[in-house]
Amino acid sequence: STYVSVNKEACIACGSCNSVAPDIFDLDDDGIAEVIYEGDKNQGITIISQDLQEELQEAIESCPTQCILLAEVPFA
Numbered sequence: 878s879t880y881v882s883v884n885k886e887a888c889i890a891c892g893s894c895n896s897v898a899p900d901i902f903d904l905d906d907d908g909i910a911e912v913i914y915e916g917d918k919n920q921g922i923t924i925i926s927q928d929l930q931e932e933l934q935e936a937i938e939s940c941p942t943q944c945i946l947l948a949e950v951p952f953a
């Protein structure tokens with residue numbers, strides 16, 4: 878299983894992750910990305926479903942600052 882969270886301090890608001898994987902990432906009022914999947918609120922405590930793994934990988938690869946963080950265990 879996979880957990881994901883955005884390091885918002887390193888995000889440069891390019892918006893790519895939201896374009897590639899809108900079910901997982903949204904942009905806040907400053908354009909900084911956050912995980913919104915199933916109400917996660919960027920806590921990284923929600924398992925991303927299997928059918929979204931491809932989108933997730935694409936989003937990670939598309940991020941210019943590599944601030945989308947993955948983990949096998951919850952972030953919080």
Ligand code: F3S
Nearest residue numbers: 888889891892894940
């Ligand atoms: Fe930010 Fe990377 Fe997304 S820079 S907007 S987390 S693609």
